Amino acid sequence: MLLVTDVFLLLTQVLLWILVALAARFILLQALPKAFLGSLVLVLLVVVTALTFFSGTPQAGVLGEIWNLISVIFNPLAVILILLGIVWRDADKKGLTNTSKWFLRVGVIALLLMSMPLVSNFLLQRTESEALQIARAESVALPAGARRVIVLMGQDTTRLQVRPRIEDAPEPPKPRKAGSGILKPAPPLKESTYTMLTQQAQLTEHGDRILYAAKLFEQEGGSAPLIVVTAGQYPGRPRKSGETRESASAARDISRILQTQLGIPGDRILEDSNSSTVQASAANVRKLLDKQEINYGAQLMLVTSALEASRTNLTFQNEFASNGQPIAVLSRPTDFYMLPAKEALSARAKGADVIERRLALRDFLPSVDSLEMSTRLFNETLTSMYYFLRGWVRPIRPQ
Secondary structure, eight states: OOOHHHHHHHHHHHHHHHHHHHHHHHIIIIISOHHHHHHHHHHHHHHHHHHHHHHOSGGGTHHHHHHHHHHHHTSHHHHHHHHHHHHHHHHHHHOOOHHHHHHHHHHHHHHHHHTOHHHHHHHHHHHHHHHHHHBOOSOOOOOTTOOOEEEEEOTTSBOOOOOOOSSOOOOOOOOOOOOOSSSOOOOOOOHHHHHHHHTOOOBOTTTHHHHHHHHHHHHTGGGOOEEEEEOOBOTTOOOOTTOOTTTTBHHHHHHHHHHHTTOOOGGGEEEEOSOSSHHHHHHHHHHHHHHTTOOOTTEEEEEEEGGGHHHHHHHHHHHHHHTTOOOEEEEEEEOOSSOOOHHHHTTTOOGGGOOOOOOOGGGGSOOHHHHHHHHHHHHHHHHHHHHHHHTSOOOSOOO
């Protein structure tokens, strides 16, 4: 039997698809010249063919690849450049029309707002406050015989890094003459330098997810906890002869960091090496737990960035529920950019314990960092909308 919320969600999805179609119609028929439109169709056909060749059939991920392309085109900076490009085109042909002037004003104002720290910081704080609202910081008792499972969303937490050798070292290179060109060849590494690189953990700004997962593992020691590391392949990293998909993945690097630098036993780590998106992680983690016959007590502790915590939480709930395995997601967001608002902290801390950031002149001055943060927020909004349209999330939470 359909619930009122189901009907509401269905109608909302239909209306969103209509809005997407109307926006696409305007861009294709009004803003773009016919010659460019014809070229665009040809390019899209070539791109779809190429993506099908490299990524498999459409069911294997071409839809996601195309959406990634759309997300890039419609990030704030790209939208502003498109508006300015339309103004440029009109100025060359017939001078600045009223429409062109309107586009120019919108583009400049949007660029100013999106690159202003005051705006990006406010939007980030509001988004991250939602992650705090859904966080389940208290431990929930597990049923008898169940193990605590900590899911570490590891995509984009590590960079490409030099690994310890598994083959014999090559012969020392022969001395070469100094290059005479502009780009001289890089000098060979010393053995000690190579060893130093293999001992380092190359983390991104999202790497605190790894540290937090290890801390949670330590806190949950009495429940024989497991860490499930879910991450995909590094973009642009080719597999070498003898490497498997698993050994070349980011998940393997994260597992190695957990073991060698954070002291997590290898038999307490499970790896999912095939997930570069949140939806893929939810589906593959469910399959991995079923395959390993892990009794997780219908609970998962989920470690991810605050910016995407809400979408990740909803995706995991929906994925497990749609397969007849409803779970309680204990959301543990980390990787915060902003402090909570002062009024939110005042109930728990006072005086010197209240850490806050005062408004400064630089908050009104445009910066590249703020434009990047605004872009991330915009992309997260687009991705959440895409997940909703695909039916992967249900934004109405059960009470």
